[in-house]
Amino acid sequence: MDKIKTENTETEILIAAKEIFHQKGMAGARMQEIADKAQINKALLHYYFRSKQLLFEAVFKSAFSLLAPQLQKVLNDDSDLFEKIKNFTENYISFVIKHPYIPNFVIQELNTNPEFVNKLKSETNFPSIDKFKLQVNDAIKLGVIRPIEAEQLFINIIALNIFPFIGEPLLMALVNVDKESYDRLLENRKTEVSKFIINSIKI
Amino acid sequence: MDKIKTENTETEILIAAKEIFHQKGMAGARMQEIADKAQINKALLHYYFRSKQLLFEAVFKSAFSLLAPQLQKVLNDDSDLFEKIKNFTENYISFVIKHPYIPNFVIQELNTNPEFVNKLKSETNFPSIDKFKLQVNDAIKLGVIRPIEAEQLFINIIALNIFPFIGEPLLMALVNVDKESYDRLLENRKTEVSKFIINSIKI
DNA sequence: GTCTATAGCCAGATAGAC
DNA sequence: GTCTATCTGGCTATAGAC
Numbered sequence: 001m002d003k004i005k006t007e008n009t010e011t012e013i014l015i016a017a018k019e020i021f022h023q024k025g026m027a028g029a030r031m032q033e034i035a036d037k038a039q040i041n042k043a044l045l046h047y048y049f050r051s052k053q054l055l056f057e058a059v060f061k062s063a064f065s066l067l068a069p070q071l072q073k074v075l076n077d078d079s080d081l082f083e084k085i086k087n088f089t090e091n092y093i094s095f096v097i098k099h100p101y102i103p104n105f106v107i108q109e110l111n112t113n114p115e116f117v118n119k120l121k122s123e124t125n126f127p128s129i130d131k132f133k134l135q136v137n138d139a140i141k142l143g144v145i146r147p148i149e150a151e152q153l154f155i156n157i158i159a160l161n162i163f164p165f166i167g168e169p170l171l172m173a174l175v176n177v178d179k180e181s182y183d184r185l186l187e188n189r190k191t192e193v194s195k196f197i198i199n200s201i202k203i
Numbered sequence: 204m205d206k207i208k209t210e211n212t213e214t215e216i217l218i219a220a221k222e223i224f225h226q227k228g229m230a231g232a233r234m235q236e237i238a239d240k241a242q243i244n245k246a247l248l249h250y251y252f253r254s255k256q257l258l259f260e261a262v263f264k265s266a267f268s269l270l271a272p273q274l275q276k277v278l279n280d281d282s283d284l285f286e287k288i289k290n291f292t293e294n295y296i297s298f299v300i301k302h303p304y305i306p307n308f309v310i311q312e313l314n315t316n317p318e319f320v321n322k323l324k325s326e327t328n329f330p331s332i333d334k335f336k337l338q339v340n341d342a343i344k345l346g347v348i349r350p351i352e353a354e355q356l357f358i359n360i361i362a363l364n365i366f367p368f369i370g371e372p373l374l375m376a377l378v379n380v381d382k383e384s385y386d387r388l389l390e391n392r393k394t395e396v397s398k399f400i401i402n403s404i405k406i
Numbered sequence: 407g408t409c410t411a412t413a414g415c416c417a418g419a420t421a422g423a424c
Numbered sequence: 425g426t427c428t429a430t431c432t433g434g435c436t437a438t439a440g441a442c
Contacts, residue, residue, distance in 0.1 A: 028230035110372040159366035200403035
């Protein structure tokens, strides 16, 4: 059956491409390496995706479509603010332990190619901060949390959760621990980060 | 005078190379582009630095030697813990506003090449966390701050300060503001971040 | 759909004149 | 020290057989 064979090959290519692009980025990746990893030849890559650029975009969109729902959880979930921070922190860290290269990949490629954001905004379900803003401002009015700009709080939540993965090699060296101990630190952050945030804003 | 001319050219090359490498990374940078920016030809790049790799390493070490003293300020400064957090936050954000590409560059290249850390540890004055750890543990014993692992606190401080610059394109899109407003947010973080941290740990 | 072979280009590096 | 010209290798992409 041709159909099945096609789908398999295409999937194999995407799996291999993800791995290489996530590790080396657009500029550092080689089509040959992707072909080797997918156990096919270079010509097939072009047969299925036409160019390196298009293959890259497929991988990028796929990575972003995994990351976006994670961010949605802070921004558009209905739960109470403290619950939300707790859940997000725990879920997000589990998510990244499972897909370690995604956040760095997305952020890195957006840095070299900031116009890509526009494509994402129009073509994907791009998260919006509006609801989170209302929620934070309500909590401030109700005297549940100290005054803080919703944007700053959001940046803080994201920073505390994402950065330890992006900065891993640097942080590991600075904190002076091996990979195993660092992983234990990250595991602890599933609860430590939300405590840290809530301690800071709770009245 | 040959000597002076040499030093000028070498400096020009380094300035140009920094700009290109910081923006595009090792894999994305082109020797031709560096030569153009330095207003010389490719051959001279090789005359002074022998290879792209060596030129890159010169740029990388120079970037790290600017970043390291900033980190030293959290780790090895003699001031009181709260003062230290305040000063670091304010200084660090000013530093990055001045050298916007450095943290991302260092972190990114360490990610693609984690063994580089060893070179840095042996060849540069690499910051150590030991003193900071003692200071945090003392503050906990004295009842000045809530119990927290020094490593986690350190990671939090670095994350809150560095990430907003590394994740700028993504955060700008999520927070849904233009560059000008985002810069205002960053400027406010000079004081907001230390308040956020101190609120969280202070008893 | 999948392969081998190769076109065509571009990048890093060097030779050699000045 | 600085330049032009060129080598050499590697990379994306395509042609064409099966």
